[in-house]
Amino acid sequence: MAGFKEARGDLQLESVTKTFGDFTAVDGIDLTVPRGSFFALLGPSGCGKTTTLRMVAGLEQPTAGRVMIGDTDLTGSRPYERPVNTVFQSYALFPHLTIRDNVAFGPKRRKDKDASTRTDDALELVQMTQFAGRKPHQLSGGQQQRVALARALVNHPEVLLLDEPLGALDLKLRREMQVELKRIQTEVGLTFIHVTHDQEEAMTMADTVAVMNKGHIEQLGPPAHLYDLPRTRFVANFLGQANTGVGAIEGTDGEHLVADVFGTKVKISRARSQVHDGEVLFGVRPEKVTVSRQQPQGVGNDVKGVVRDVSFLGVATSYLVDMPSGATWSCYEQNLDVEPIDLRPGDEVWLTWNPGHAFGVPVEEA
Ligand SMILES: Nc1ncnc2c1ncn2[C@@H]1O[C@H](COP(=O)(O)OP(=O)(O)OP(=O)(O)O)[C@@H](O)[C@H]1O
Ligand SMILES: [Mg+2]
Structure with a gap:
């Protein structure tokens, strides 16, 4: 049988619940994210977005429910066993390594014989080739974010998780990166799950938006549908x-x-x-x-x-x-x-x- 790492297909959450003590952070979420789609999880602070992502990444185990990719049940597996990578708001680049070595880190550690080509491709994809020799502190916030993205994409994950990746950028750069991210997703065709509490960001980028509130999903669909026909008061007021x-x-x-x-x-x-x-x-x-x-x-x-x-x-x-x-x-x-x-x-x-x-x-x- 193929390992967890080789799992391919739609990402599925089945009745996924996470409690911390007597507090329910994620409350029985059922969700299918079609393979290759750009999916946004949108909701106010504290509604359970990061906790949901962490369960997909394996950084947190659900209290109940299952996390699947295709037919493979990933529940209980370790983060490094999953075909999933995460890009966080804080880029967490290695400060002492060059940009190139930051991106090459994953493939080299796996002793991937194509590490060098893969690194070149990933740098090219995020348009950072010319900065390959620099150290992270010599880059702007937006450039560092691109490197963080390349460092995740170089591993060719089945699912890429993005947790407020643009949160630290100013508005203009944020808008530019939104367009960039969308282009990159279209180019690589991987499943992207993008967490944000910015409704405009979710609407402009995603094929499908799931609006989360208090640990559950209020409504899910293409942005234009949610805007046109909200089903709850919360969605009506949160989206537009x-x-x-x-x-x-x-x-x-x-x-x-x-x-x-x-x-x-x-x-x-x-x-x-x-x-x-x-x-x-x-x-x-x-x-x-x-x-x-x-x-x-x-x-x-x-x-x-x-x-x-x-x-x-x-x-x-x-x-x-x-x-x-x-x-x-x-x-x-x-x-x-x-x-x-x-x-x-x-x-x-x-x-x-x-x-x-x-x-x-x-x-x-x-
Ligand atoms: N390890 C933990 N122990 C206890 N409570 C936690 C833990 N992690 C998260 N929570 C709680 O679960 C809830 C959901 O947290 P989560 O980080 O998923 O929210 P979020 O939607 O990502 O919010 P934000 O937009 O502010 O990042 C919050 O009330 C939080 O305090
Ligand atoms: Mg969060």
């Missing part, structure tokens, strides 16, 4: 901005649910609501809301509010509008006209949106 309100469902009108929100009737597509009676938290994304002085006819939902703030952003103008419910909604108007509608704080406006763009989720957090 959401304008929300709580309504009491009173009945239906064709394909739509009708909810009463502070005396205003709001329609939500029935298919886009997780709740069909009682109270619902409905939401609509800022770019789907239109602001106008006059009440528009026939759009669907409209509510009168009062402008609180107007910010000119160049490509768009952003409005904050106080709603009758007490909530403040946000919306954007693309600056298509030379003269945008001249709105000031205190002006009364109508906000409108298509019922097909709203979503409904349970009011209570799970």
